[in-house]
Amino acid sequence: MKNPPCSTIIASVFCRNFRYLVWCGVLILQLLLLPNKVLANVYATNLRFNGGTTNVTVPAVTNISITYILNEDALRGVAINISSGATPLRTINLTNPSPGTLRGTNLVAWDGKDTNGVSVGPGTYTISITASTSGYEDWTKISTDAEGNYVWEGQGIGVNKNPNSPYYGRVFVANSIDGPSAGVRPGDSVGILKLNADGSPADDSAFWNNTGGWSWGNDHFSPWKLEVSDDDKVYVNDFTTSGIILRFDQLISSESRLIVLSSNNYPSQTVSLGGLFISGTGVDTKVWMADTANPGVGIRRWQVGSNGSVATNDLGTTIVQAGAGSDLNLAPSDVAVDASNRIYTIQERLGSGDPAYRVFRFPPYAATPETNADWKIGNADDTFQGAHGIAVDRAGRYLAVAFVGDNGFPFPQNGSTRVFETTNGTPVITLEPSGDHAHTDVTWDNVGNLYTIDYTDSYWRTYSPPGTNQATTVAVVTVQLGSGSANPILSAPVHTIGQFQFTLVGQANVSYIIQSSTNLLNWAPVTTNTSPNSSRIISVSAPANTSFYRALVGQ
Numbered sequence: 001m002k003n004p005p006c007s008t009i010i011a012s013v014f015c016r017n018f019r020y021l022v023w024c025g026v027l028i029l030q031l032l033l034l035p036n037k038v039l040a041n042v043y044a045t046n047l048r049f050n051g052g053t054t055n056v057t058v059p060a061v062t063n064i065s066i067t068y069i070l071n072e073d074a075l076r077g078v079a080i081n082i083s084s085g086a087t088p089l090r091t092i093n094l095t096n097p098s099p100g101t102l103r104g105t106n107l108v109a110w111d112g113k114d115t116n117g118v119s120v121g122p123g124t125y126t127i128s129i130t131a132s133t134s135g136y137e138d139w140t141k142i143s144t145d146a147e148g149n150y151v152w153e154g155q156g157i158g159v160n161k162n163p164n165s166p167y168y169g170r171v172f173v174a175n176s177i178d179g180p181s182a183g184v185r186p187g188d189s190v191g192i193l194k195l196n197a198d199g200s201p202a203d204d205s206a207f208w209n210n211t212g213g214w215s216w217g218n219d220h221f222s223p224w225k226l227e228v229s230d231d232d233k234v235y236v237n238d239f240t241t242s243g244i245i246l247r248f249d250q251l252i253s254s255e256s257r258l259i260v261l262s263s264n265n266y267p268s269q270t271v272s273l274g275g276l277f278i279s280g281t282g283v284d285t286k287v288w289m290a291d292t293a294n295p296g297v298g299i300r301r302w303q304v305g306s307n308g309s310v311a312t313n314d315l316g317t318t319i320v321q322a323g324a325g326s327d328l329n330l331a332p333s334d335v336a337v338d339a340s341n342r343i344y345t346i347q348e349r350l351g352s353g354d355p356a357y358r359v360f361r362f363p364p365y366a367a368t369p370e371t372n373a374d375w376k377i378g379n380a381d382d383t384f385q386g387a388h389g390i391a392v393d394r395a396g397r398y399l400a401v402a403f404v405g406d407n408g409f410p411f412p413q414n415g416s417t418r419v420f421e422t423t424n425g426t427p428v429i430t431l432e433p434s435g436d437h438a439h440t441d442v443t444w445d446n447v448g449n450l451y452t453i454d455y456t457d458s459y460w461r462t463y464s465p466p467g468t469n470q471a472t473t474v475a476v477v478t479v480q481l482g483s484g485s486a487n488p489i490l491s492a493p494v495h496t497i498g499q500f501q502f503t504l505v506g507q508a509n510v511s512y513i514i515q516s517s518t519n520l521l522n523w524a525p526v527t528t529n530t531s532p533n534s535s536r537i538i539s540v541s542a543p544a545n546t547s548f549y550r551a552l553v554g555q
Helices: 009-015
Strands: 027-030 044-049 056-058 064-070 078-084 087-094 104-110 123-133 154-159 171-175 191-195 226-228 234-238 244-248 258-261 277-279 286-290 299-303 317-320 334-337 343-346 359-362 375-377 387-392 398-403 415-421 427-435 439-444 450-454 459-464 469-474 479-481 489-496 499-505 510-517 524-531 535-541 548-553
Touching (some): 044 469, 087 104, 154 450, 317 343, 343 387, 398 450, 524 535
Parallel strands (some): 027 277, 154 226
Antiparallel strands (some): 064 104, 154 171, 171 191, 226 234, 277 286, 299 317, 387 398, 398 415, 398 439, 489 499, 499 535, 510 548
16 A cells, blocks of 8 residues: 655655655646537547558558547447548448447448448548447546556646547556556556557557656656647656656657756746646747745746747746735645636645635736635635645536545545536535545546546546537548549759659658659659658659659559
């Protein structure tokens, strides 16, 4: 049994030297509302055509394999919709419990025909998948406590909510200390776990726990909390360094690693930046953090520059002031912001009967630091002990808070994940209410499922809200049948040092056969080229005579 966490930064220094004695935590999560988005709880992710993550070209009409992952059974079936532009061509309807409607990986073949059984002509086709279910009467756990959901010391969890990403629905979990089978079992190894919505390992890594080439502390605090932005960046807090923020791609590759914020951006050397929230994308990206020090600055925000990092001389802006004169009278341990820029935060208090409020909502930042909360709850209420992580759902209706409880040993009391209405803090549901489960972090996916880390059991879990629901996922990639618009274009010829070079613009991940002719009648192949890019440079030996060149899609 792992010992329960504590909440003070002083204790965190102590726990770095004693493996199972104490640890502490903070969190923030990005949650942005998609306009007019109808949320659901069953959905398809990891859409692939012929196993690829990029546009697929098939020279002739043939079977196309469509694969996708369902996060739970689609009890009311699945509809695969095939279109040419805005024109629907065919819908493949699957009824539960037939293949294609079950939790996990599904494969369906499209034979290249429309509703009338006629082969479609050359062209570009899009595919979407609508999954439906009858849902549940109450909030229900839809994940399984299996290998993919295991994490020894889970401190942060995030989900890719970008429907325009091939990694839509991917789950990232931060494990901050080696477990009993480190180096063998992914959930026991320090680093970032990459998983699909059903808990299966991501398909781009043999060992689906990555360090990103960073020397994590392996001390309960590093890696700490993480956030997935709407432009597919994964931001991770190394709390051992008092709040350094790193950024990775969806593969957590060392090549993508970037230091976004460091001690050069601290407003003072006494701050302890423990939370993380990311809003916006590209040059509009902002980093929000909670200063867990008491007294401290409260909630601080930075603007990211064009290079992806916060400028060295940027010390940030205080958005919510902590301390005397503020409803946030002590120190925040986490922060989240909704689509209307309302700010949610928590104070992690462990003492029984502590009069401090624990959960707050503040109005959007205007020009001066906010001090007056729209509402605040949890004062002197022991069921609010150890508020550790906070997140608001995409629709802006529900607020989730992870509580580690009172830090009691051997079992913490009052640990749980609780859901509240964002309008006024009214309680909705308490998950794992038995009292001996310390919860460290929470997040939501794009369709309204709640994710939480149960530190005591060493599992991350997913909960579906009640009610019948459905969701449509549009494939990011397309299928190109026949030549259609895939005809390659050759341009920019250059003759240099015995080589003839030109640019071929076609489609990514398509093989092209380059042919040569001296009379435009007889053609002979000279090379074959395959590239992950649509544009590529072709080089051939310079011909002795005037020659013509063309490119054909490889068979």
